Amino acid sequence: MDQKRSIKEIVDEYSNVSRVSKCLGISRPSIYRYMERYDNGEVDKIPKDVLNFFNTVCVHVPESSLRSYFTEKYNDYLDEVDKKKAGEPVPKDIAETIDRLGMTVDDIDERINNALEVKARMDELGYSPERSCVKKVERDLQNLQYTRDLIEKWEEEKKFWPITEGDMHWYASTGVFYSDYERYTQDSLEYKPGMKNNFKCCKLNNKDGYSFVFDGCCDDDEVELVIEANVIPGQFATVGKFKTEPNQRFIMVPKFFDPAYAYAFQYRAIRIHNGERMNEIRGMFN
Structure with missing residues (x-):
């Protein structure tokens, strides 16, 4: 040859x-x-x-x-x-x-x-x-x-998820407390350009439940997603916890409650770095 x-x-x-x-x-x-x-x-x-x-x-x-x-x-x-x-x-x-x-x-x-x-x-x-x-x-x-x-x-x-309804709304952390976050838009970037690199979360509705997508994380960060229900007026109880796998930037949550009662549920997305809680973003399901 x-x-x-x-x-x-x-x-x-x-x-x-x-x-x-x-x-x-x-x-x-x-x-x-x-x-x-x-x-x-x-x-x-x-x-x-x-x-x-x-x-x-x-x-x-x-x-x-x-x-x-x-x-x-x-x-x-x-x-x-x-x-x-x-x-x-x-x-x-x-x-x-x-x-x-x-x-x-x-x-x-x-x-x-x-x-x-x-x-x-x-x-x-x-x-x-x-x-x-x-x-x-x-x-x-x-x-x-x-x-x-x-x-x-x-x-x-598994890298993708079918979006069937709703808009793709992102929220970005602006501090270390759960209240320190706001809607991530082009307008918000004009007066807070640093938000571009901050921890962000987006909730999507899909055919099997919900998809939570995260951005602004380090490779070794972990994101914990806590689902809570308003069982008593003004008080929320944890009904589910989910965590990302290494280098994973999304969490799939099954549809475990009737969408008609979505107003009674909220989520907390917590970014964890080396075991320390860094940021937290909260949002409602409705």
């Missing part, structure tokens, strides 16, 4: 393994394995579509056009992702199972990697594709890839 540079050198210079793995629809560990096999001349142990891609970037595309080629392929991948987002959402029961088990794409990639190792060993031993054990591994790989696609799609869906 007329190849002067290794495939890994080319990928590292003009793109990266993460992007290439997404374009080819396989895990990063698999990409590393196939690149090593390609550079060692073991092309018979590389899937045909992956081998065609490697041959294209190493042999057929001029070096001056490699960056454009990788960019074009990644843009094609992003277009496919957009199409998936526009399709049917992940079924609710599957999404709940993913969250309950704490399944991640990295977990599935590890399982795919293990299954590929088994498959590679069977190939080395000359197992017939018709053997039941080979067919089982191939079915496992298909199921794992399907599971991976669902998890990846659900992780993308």
Whole structure:
């Protein structure tokens, strides 16, 4: 094979393994394995579509056009992702199972990697594709890839929320006390430009309840959301508490009360830094 540079050198210079793995629809560990096999001349142990891609970037595309080629392929991948987002959402029961088990794409990639190792060993031993054990591994790989696609799609869906009613009103803290906040608008920025970097909260109504979105937080900040009910005139009792996950900037709250009684409920969004309460924003649900 007329190849002067290794495939890994080319990928590292003009793109990266993460992007290439997404374009080819396989895990990063698999990409590393196939690149090593390609550079060692073991092309018979590389899937045909992956081998065609490697041959294209190493042999057929001029070096001056490699960056454009990788960019074009990644843009094609992003277009496919957009199409998936526009399709049917992940079924609710599957999404709940993913969250309950704490399944991640990295977990599935590890399982795919293990299954590929088994498959590679069977190939080395000359197992017939018709053997039941080979067919089982191939079915496992298909199921794992399907599971991976669902998890990846659900992780993308969780970054967004369907707004069905109401306006997107933000409130920003202006001090350390709960009363030190006000509506965050372009007008307020004109006389308090510092508000742009302050802790902010926005409540959105969606089909399953409410979404609270936060801004102006540090990476290691935590936001605690407290839901309270006015059980006695002038006195509120806590009926629910929610906290953000690390680096998460939103909280989903289920619809646990009749919207007709929204006037009796309020929320408190509290920004916490290193265990210390920094700011608090309050608001009503109606």
